[in-house]
Amino acid sequence: MLRIAPVVDELGERFQAAGEEIALVGGPVRDALMGRRRADLDFATSALPEVTERLISGWASAVWDVGRDFGTIGARVGDLDLQITTYRSEAYDANSRKPAVDFGDSLTGDLARRDFTVNAMALALPSREFVDPYGGLEDLASRMLRTPLTPEQSFGDDPLRMLRAARFAAQLDFDADPAVVEAMARMADRIEIVSAERVRDELVKLVLAPQPRRGLRLLVDTGLAEQVIPELPALRLERDEHHRHKDVYEHSLTVLDRAIELESRLPSGGPDLVVRLAALLHDIGKPRTRRFLPDGSVTFYHHDMVGAAMARKRLRALRFSNDQVEAVTRLVELHLRFHGYGSGEWTDAAVRRYVRDAGAELERLHVLTRADCTTRNRRKAELLSRTYDHLEERIARLSEQEELAALRPDLSGTQIMEILGIGPGPLVGEAYRHLLELRTEHGPLGEARAQRELLSWWQSRQVP
Ligand code: CTP
DSSP: OTTTHHHHHHHHHHHHHTTOOEEEESHHHHHHHTTOOOSEEEEEESSOHHHHHHHHBTTBSEEEEEEGGGTEEEEEETTEEEEEEEOEEEEOOTTOSSOEEEEOSOHHHHHHTSSOGGGSOEEEETTTEEEOTTOHHHHHHTTEEOOSSOHHHHHHHOTHHHHHHHHHHHHHOOEEOHHHHHHHHHHGGGGGGSOHHHHHHHHHHHHHSSOHHHHHHHHHHHTHHHHHOTTTGGGOOOOOTTOOSOOHHHHHHHHHHHHHHHGGGSTTOSOOHHHHHHHHHTTTTHHHHOEEOTTSOEEOTTHHHHHHHHHHHHHHHTTOOHHHHHHHHHHHHHTTGGGGGTTTTOOHHHHHHHHHHHGGGHHHHHHHHHHTOOOSOHHHHHHHHHHHHHHHHHHHHHHHHHOGGGOOOSSOHHHHHHHHTOOSSHHHHHHHHHHHHHHHHHSOOOHHHHHHHHHHHHHHHHOO
């Protein structure tokens, strides 16, 4: 707070001198009280957007239009980003995906229409008077999410707030008030009017939070998950009467927790959205592929492939970027591959294929595969972990020898065309893939042997 004090004081004085009210509101007040630092500050003001612009131009280093129709002007002052929004009395038009805005006339009115009491506290400026009409401070102390008006009003204004409740549970370690939980369960289907992009952005914040499990449980328990990511509640399979297989839902949450613990192994050090999504979704193909055998045992053949297709479909529907969709899909598809490694029986070719198929996701695949081992049997867990160490060592050794990561055939496209006497076209690609396959299978061939292999492949192609 002391760090930002000069800026907020100056801003308050400018507005006061012009006969307008302004207050620091929402997230920054909540975070300051929780001792969390942030570089963006939100303000609510009686001034209309054009007045705000006039009052801060010349003082702020930059001023821009965030959403004039919604009353929001952005500004940069020193290293801080400010968003200044005209008092709102916001109502959600049930037929529209965009909130319809009526400007309001008081700070208390503005705070009343906010999502939760912990986000409905303000610091009036320049007096620095703490304004907390809905008991936000008390709720913050007891880490409780309650709405300023009724939960129905808050969620009716913007159904996305139901997801925000789960996000705050995951991010800030809050519990949702029973009335909030009940309204979430009752109003879950209203999330339908919210755009996929807004839903995605909240899910991303939730998944990247310190305790995603808490938020995800709340989504599943209230039925909201059914609306936004139905593959997750579907994991709650009934156990067979012999309890022979683990609860896939609980297992998936545990794998997510373990992946978070292992994230420090990634080059970025985490938090990593792709590996977390892959951990959460790696088994979503199980419900569809479950078969009971006559002896009472259960199988999930091809749940990796089926799950990969399901993950791709869901993440696309949620408008994740192509790169994110493909990365998660690849990981889900490959999460079982290591189990064919046994106690180290893979040939070098199999190890090369593992590296090639994982491509840029190799480090994440290491994390996911290790996280997926959730057995309570310590000896078994240690053995699996050692076996994976062994595989990683082999990968390191092989890639040192062969620069596996940049696996290319022994001849370039131009060389292939020269040797075969052909011009550019699909045949060059076919030849290239053939040589790459040989390179993967046998390691580096050298140019002379690659040339012989190419010619013999070419000949066999010519023979009908
Ligand atoms: N808000 C709201 N309803 C929403 C979104 C936001 O009432 N659907 C209000 C809350 O008062 C919130 C403030 O607008 O504190 C700013 O919103 P946002 O920046 O999305 O959230 P923060 O609470 O600031 O949290 P964070 O920055 O961590 O996302």
